Amino acid sequence: MIDNLIEVKGVTKSFGSYLAVDNLSMVVRRGEIVVLLGQTGAGKSTVLNLIMGTTSPNSGSVRVAGFDPHDSFKALKGRLSVSFQTDRLLPWRTAVENAELGLLILGVSKPDARRRAKEWLARVRLDGADDKYVHELSGGMRQRVSLARALAIDPEIVFLDESFSQLDHVTSGTLRRDFYQIARELGKTCVLITHRIDDALEMADRAIVLSQPAKIALEVHIDDAARADPARIAELHAQIAAAMGGEESGS
């Protein structure tokens, strides 16, 4: 079994004359929760796209579960999933139909997919909303459906691309804690992309701050002992904020 689920080695990516990622190297180990932090335009989403295989690097290499995610795009079917900044639910499908989408794409039978989707909606505290259409759900509920859809396929790696950033503070905090509990319980490998330092301090095993263009400006390990120590948390907060150019947000 591969221990380093994601390996990024000396990756550079540019779009025309714009350099988005500059010689970036990083590793994400199995079961780890890594938070990628950076200001807007730091290249966080480009890094995500490189790892997802939706774009390829100009130089360097990306390996996900031993595969090149771009060249072996289909080989990673069912092994990765993403929860995006906006819920990206299909409006013509109900909550449960949205949650089962990934399972159906994986070829799971309809009844089985429906059963699993319902279980996951209950797991993200949305039982009772199975048959609601998207316009009948609040923003927080939609994001919960989006999480259920991402987790229902039982992926090895879950990516959260600013998934909590468009929600109000209370909803965002609740959802973040729910997700953290599920991810820990199932031992999921997670990569969170965010500009909120709070997300990193609350959830990450490791926080990586990207400067612009994307290269590592700071890498800090955060454990439960640090989380329980307000002074240590304040120190980490200040370190990360400084690495982000003093423009921390979301506290």
Place this chain on the structure above:
Amino acid sequence: MSVADNMAVSVNSNPPPRAAAPADQLVKPLAAVVRPQRNPENRRDLFATAVVVIVMLIAMEITSRYVPDYIMPSPVTVWAAARELFFADPYHVGVTLIRLTAAVAVAMSLGVLIGLAMGTVRWIRPYLKAIILIDTGIPALSWMLIAVFWFKNPETRIFFILLVILLPFYALNVYEGVRALPKDLVDMIESFRPSRWQVLRYLILPHIVPYIFLTTKSVIGYAIRMVIFAELVASAVGIGARMNLAQSTFRIDQVLAWTFFLVILNLVLQAAVNAVEKVTLRWRAEAVVR
């Protein structure tokens, strides 16, 4: 066993435990808030239509008293002609309706296929676009005359005329529908690494359904006018042919009666499409603009 198959097995073998706190309390009040409400616009529209119809009937009645019958018969005369035609010639209404339905159904099917091909197959797009654009530039009258030269069978003529006239509407609107697919949704579904067929089935086809309804509602009135023209030029049966006969026998009351049937036919078909649309697109939130 493929990776996907492996995943399918692992997915089924690991059901997550249920959460302790259901969200029922959160959901119920929300459902109450979004309960669909009757649109007061509908009642106002109905009232306005009734007023316009009554004013037109009064104008007809007044005019009929001052001009000869072959210029403007009274509404009572037209109503009598309509009753007579309805009981004597229902066959012609049926023929026109069948022609219309068949042509719209085939134009819809082919138009959707062409629109999808234009939207999803890059190399074929410019060729299909060129064909459709040339088609839209050819006047309906040209197609009618061409059909008379090309086909002997009246049914084939009428079907051909309607098909070539209606098909571009569906093709272009479906193509626009595919182009209007939100990139966010495309990226979302691509993140699951689906096959092309799965993208089509789960994303593109449901997305273009409103465009198909919109096109159908837009072309019904036009299609009725075209079928009448086509019947007038190319057939001995159907409402268009009967209107031709009524015109040649100076029966303006019958021309108006057939016109009355066509207006009713248009309203009935529009209502039918609206009803099907309402059920099919029940997922769509109905916005009422103040």
